Amino acid sequence: MKEFYIDCDGIKLHAKLDFPEGFEKGPLCILIHGFTGHMEEDHIVAVQKAINKAGVAVLRAEMYGHGKSDGQFENHTLYKWVTNALAVVDYAKTLDFVTDLYLCGHSQGGLLTMLIGGMCNTAFKAIIPLSPAWMIPEICREGSVLDQTFDVNNIPETVSSGDWNLSGNYIRVAQTIHVEDEIARYNGPVLIVHGEADEVVPFFYGEKAAKLYKNAKLVPIKDDDHCYGRHMDEMADAVYQFFAEDMK
Numbered sequence: 001m002k003e004f005y006i007d008c009d010g011i012k013l014h015a016k017l018d019f020p021e022g023f024e025k026g027p028l029c030i031l032i033h034g035f036t037g038h039m040e041e042d043h044i045v046a047v048q049k050a051i052n053k054a055g056v057a058v059l060r061a062e063m064y065g066h067g068k069s070d071g072q073f074e075n076h077t078l079y080k081w082v083t084n085a086l087a088v089v090d091y092a093k094t095l096d097f098v099t100d101l102y103l104c105g106h107s108q109g110g111l112l113t114m115l116i117g118g119m120c121n122t123a124f125k126a127i128i129p130l131s132p133a134w135m136i137p138e139i140c141r142e143g144s145v146l147d148q149t150f151d152v153n154n155i156p157e158t159v160s161s162g163d164w165n166l167s168g169n170y171i172r173v174a175q176t177i178h179v180e181d182e183i184a185r186y187n188g189p190v191l192i193v194h195g196e197a198d199e200v201v202p203f204f205y206g207e208k209a210a211k212l213y214k215n216a217k218l219v220p221i222k223d224d225d226h227c228y229g230r231h232m233d234e235m236a237d238a239v240y241q242f243f244a245e246d247m248k
Contacts, residue, residue: 005069006061008087014039014068015061015088020052027100027125028057029243030088034107035133036164038067043106043227043235047130050236054243056102061088063112074158074165077173078115078136081108085116089123104128104239107201107226111136111179114209117190118182126189126246128239131226132209133201140174183212190216191242193235195224217242 001019005012016039020026029051033044039060048058062069063084065076092101103124105113110132117127139145143152146161152175155168190213194206203220210218219238221231228235 006088006091008064008084011064011070011084013061013063013070013084013088015059015091018048018052018058018060020055020057023055023057023097025097025099026055026057027102028059028092028095028098029102029104029128030085030092031058031060032063032085032088032103032105032109032112033060033066034105034109034131036066036073037106037109038062040067041227043130043229043232046228046232046236047104047106047239050240051102051104051243054240056243057097059088059092061085063109074167075169077167077170078108078112078177079173081112082115082119085112086119089116089120093123100125102126102128102243104130105132106130107133108136110134114179114186115177115182117188118185121185121187124188126191126242127186128191128193128242129209130193130235130239131195131198131201131228132192132205134179134209135201135205137174137177137179140171145171145174180212183209187214189246191239192216192218193221193238194218195221195226195228195231195235197223197230198226200226 002017064080065071065073110129210216
């Protein structure tokens with residue numbers, strides 16, 4: 001394992017590289033956490049280990065305002081995350097051991113995976129959105145975020161829920177994003193893994209995304225929640241099987 005920071009226009013993004021045993025040259029998967037998450041969450045580590053098991057290196061990266069990266073959570077926006085992710089992709093392209101690139105993300109990281117997949121539609125051999133929260137722009141346009149409602153024509157400066165605060169700029173940015181445009185631009189293989197009992201991102205969104213992509217496989221995890229707390233082994237195995245099949 002190698003731990004370091006990736007520069008994104010002066011913002012330091014915390015990153016770790018994890019290699020399969022005996023790895024010298026081969027594919028790499030960029031792996032990104034979710035909305036309030038970080039790279040050491042159980043489900044992120046489970047995905048990292050599953051991908052390594054399939055013989056693929058993993059680059060975990062924490063986005064602006066999350067984990068050990070620069071920035072405050074309340075000031076993060078999807079534009080900042082897109083810029084961060086593009087910097088991570090650019091960094092990955094400089095690594096001389098990489099033969100193919102993959103992109104995987106959970107929840108808001110899954111939304112980010114869908115956006116970057118379309119923006120860089122020839123860069124990745126496949127993308128893997130896990131429980132993708134691609135309804136975020138939609139609900140922000142409708143006047144809802146963090147289970148709070150607001151007037152879409154009078155966006156508050158701050159939205160709060162429990163321990164979390166978000167700048168109104170998060171909403172302003174999200175309202176401008178149309179994920180379907182980036183879905184349409186991506187032609188490669190897509191694996192979507194989604195808990196059928198997801199309490200944060202309804203399973204419907206996984207089904208809808210799978211239908212919109214040209215080459216997608218949806219793996220439902222029966223009775224599981226947003227972070228796969230009930231059947232994490234099944235989620236990890238679905239990811240492993242996808243990579244193991246692709247490595248043949």
